[in-house]
Amino acid sequence: MNPSEEQIEKTLRQALRPRPNPGLRRQLVDQIQLPAAGQTGAQAGSFGGAWFSRWWPTLATCALAVAAVVVYASQQSEINQLRQVIAALQQEADVRVAAAPAAETRGVSTVPMPDGAAELASLRATAQQLSTEIAVLEALRTENARLKTQTAAALGVSAEALEQLANAKEKAQSIACINNLKQLGLAARMWATDNGDVLPPNFTSMSNELFTPKVLVCPADTARQPAADWGSFTMANVSYEFLAPSGSETEPQRVVFRCPIHGHVCLADGSVQSSLAKTHPEWFIQRDGKLMLEQPQMPAQPAPTGAVQPGQMDPEMMKRYGLVPAPAQPDAAPTEPPQ
């Protein structure tokens, strides 16, 4: 059995139709329950009916277009209002600019400053506050002087001696600070020698070169406490500024460390300049992001007669060694060199 497609379709179309029971028609007719007359599809539909389900894409598009038009119109209205405001402000500004030179020539401000009164009141309040603080400072200064006098009387020394004592203490602290910077400079140079003439990147890197981290705190810095050892060391235990981390050791005038209290600076060549940062801040120049010390060239002072210049041999010694030609003696025989 190998029928063709046409034969199959023809046989299918000629299929027999099963006949229903004759009683089925009566049952179906009896079960007819027509909906109420006049009920529309929109009322019967579960979601707006057939009309809505058919037309909702068009309705949605129309609603979207209307919404876009409304938004566009409202934005245009706002833009027009803003343009009017800008024009009004521009006109007002032009009037003020035109009126300002005339007021300056008269020395009187004809244009009212909206914030002038408030600013004046603020300045007055600031002045009042500063006056109060000055009065408090004066009272503190007087109290300080009185306490100094009382302390000196209690110790049995004069006020001048107490002042000298304080100065001596400050000087000792300054010398100790210089010593600290010397040690820091030496440690940095040692580190650089071992690391291709490059200075250390931070203080912690010099832990092998520095005997103790206590040298990182200036004696005059009462706000910081030196670390007991490198294990407990943090940047809160440092008074000095490290201005050339990972810098080159081959720039001798570059400032490596600086004490912000005394103004001492340690240069890349290891030398420490005392208080230069405070006494001559103009000698420090930023060049390519590096702080360099450039001292002005001093004019050479003529040496006093008979004085020995540094690096120059005594004239008598020079004569002795034949470095200075002796005055010409026509008849004298040439001096023989000592045998």
Add this chain to the structure above:
Amino acid sequence: MNADETQLVEAAKRGELRAATELVDRFYEALFAFLRRLAGNEADAADLTQKTFARVWPALPRFAGRSSVSSWLHGIAHHVYQDWRRANHRLEPRPDEWWEDCPDPRHTPDRLAADADLAAALYGAVDRLEPDLRSTVHLHHYQGLTLEETADALGVAASTVKYRLRSAVQQLQARLAEKTSPSSTLNLSRKP
């Protein structure tokens, strides 16, 4: 689309009982035949036909006339059959030989035996097709719906109906060829 049938539906919408009765008279036999072939027995087919018309009357106001009344009713019947099949867990078809119960007035007793064999084998093969293909063949070939009406009833595109019909015919042709292959003949001959 038959304007007369559409007018009947409109009249039924207005509550005219005579129009509704006329609709029953015109379509209940076709719907019963459709459901009888699908359901496999007389009682279920009659029950499903009643359920179909029970759904038709409340749905009358939603009939917009975009499809023919026939395809609309067949669509409802198809949905009723699918609901019934799911509810009864009859996911696999259980074909019965419905054609043997139906007297055929169109053929004379001298009809060739070969044609009868072909028809029986063909109808049996149709009932063993996949559900989608089977429904399409039933609606288009057995019920006589056009391609568009079949597509409306099944809720698919006309091109899908064409594809399904083409696949169905090819599968039927292959199955009928298998039935008469030499191997099957050999197997039959070995039976004791």
